[in-house]
Amino acid sequence: MDPKPEDMAEVFRTRRIGFGRCLEPTMQCDQPAIRAHSIQNRQTIALLEQDNHVLAWQPRFSQAGPDVALRRIGRNDASTFAGFCNQHDTELFRPLDTKALDAADREQLFLLAYRGITCELHAIMTGVVQLQSLYTARVERGADSPDSSSPAGQKAVEQMLLSWATWRYRHSYYDEPLLRRSFEGVEHEVLDLNDQAPCLAASSFITVKDVPINEELVGVAINILPVSETRTVAAFSYAKKDQGSIRAALDRILGSTGDTQRYELSKLVLSRISNVLISPRHFDQWSEERKKKIADAFVRTVESQQDVGEDADFMLF
């Protein structure tokens, strides 16, 4: 049975403040979530780090408002999210975490996608908690009426529906198949970037089409990870039924090679993915002007939901 909106509301009801639920496939686990890595520390971050640090998008708050930039972060804190308890994080991802990535191993690719989509589900659910408490605070001080017709109330409801749609998607294509150990319903396009020094890693799930909230999402899990000093892999994972839409949406990346492909991939990362880690060695080679251009482009796309546009400086590899 697919999850209903009430089921999603119930998931939130069990934890009032903050959000630290284990989002394992059945959503029944009551163990506290730990801060787990969405991008693997031991193999992937190890190839990027310098002095135990990498760069990630981080906001800094000042009186002028939040200022988002690529900033240094300790490797143990990089890309973590509180989405699985210790036991589920260890057991679910053992086939992925205990051996090197094999691009032909469907179980590994499935688990890689599962981690990316769960990280995104967690981010969306965290947004629900934040928007709800913002709205509740406004109602309490009389700034909004309690009937959720205000913009703040609407936003909270929309975010709740988005979290439900994302969970529903994961439920159909990942949770139930994972419990059956059936990995055939998710397809993968895997790009091998050879002669590529470790520059960046990314993990996320994005939608490629606007569909009404009661219809199924059309989305793709994206994982980009260096696997050696000379090779990076980019894996795109999607439900088999969405193959046509996904291939069309990723056409410029899948249909190109070499530097053009890396540039197209960079623009997608910059436009749509915030869970990105960059190697300090690579970052230090960028001019100050280029760093600023990249940060401005990232902030602009977050705010406008637009594609990033063209600029040779957007090349992240």
Ligand SMILES: [Zn+2]
């Ligand atoms: Zn658990």
